[in-house]
Amino acid sequence: MKQKELNKLIDLHELWLETNGKQGQRLELYEKDLSGLEIIYKDLTQAYLFKCNCSKMVLIRCKFYQSALLYCNFIDTYFRNNKFNRADLTGSGFVTVHTKGYNGNTYTKEV
Numbered sequence: 001m002k003q004k005e006l007n008k009l010i011d012l013h014e015l016w017l018e019t020n021g022k023q024g025q026r027l028e029l030y031e032k033d034l035s036g037l038e039i040i041y042k043d044l045t046q047a048y049l050f051k052c053n054c055s056k057m058v059l060i061r062c063k064f065y066q067s068a069l070l071y072c073n074f075i076d077t078y079f080r081n082n083k084f085n086r087a088d089l090t091g092s093g094f095v096t097v098h099t100k101g102y103n104g105n106t107y108t109k110e111v
Contacts, residue, residue: 001032010042017045 015024027047038058045065055075064087071091078098 001029001034001037003037006034006037006039010039010044013047014043017043 009025009027009029012024013027016026018024027044027049029049029052031051032049033053034057035053035055036057038060039062040058040060041062043063044067045063047064047067047069049067049069049072051071052069052073054069054072054077056077057074058078059082060078060080062082064082064084066086067084068088068090069092070088072089073093074097075093075095076098077094080099
């Protein structure tokens with residue numbers, strides 16, 4: 001999936017949240033490759049991701065309240081100030097997660 005396509009789907013999801021489901025569409029992704037994409041300052045409350053490749057993503061200040069991120073791969077992913085209250089992360093893998101060193105384009109090793 002391309003960044004532009006993901007951004008459009010997230011915008012529809014946020015509209016769905018704002019209108020209590022009357023407009024927009026809930027974010028539901030099944031077996032999508034999201035590797036290397038960025039999600040920054042977005043509300044993904046009640047989003048549903050199943051078996052998505054989220055490796056090397058950048059996730060900053062996102063709300064994942066009551067979201068289902070099931071069997072997703074978060075290997076080598078950058079996380080900063082996200083909220084996962086009541087989220088279901090069943091089967092998801094978190095390996096080599098980064099919380100520091102992102103400069104907007106690449107990771108930098110802290111010494």
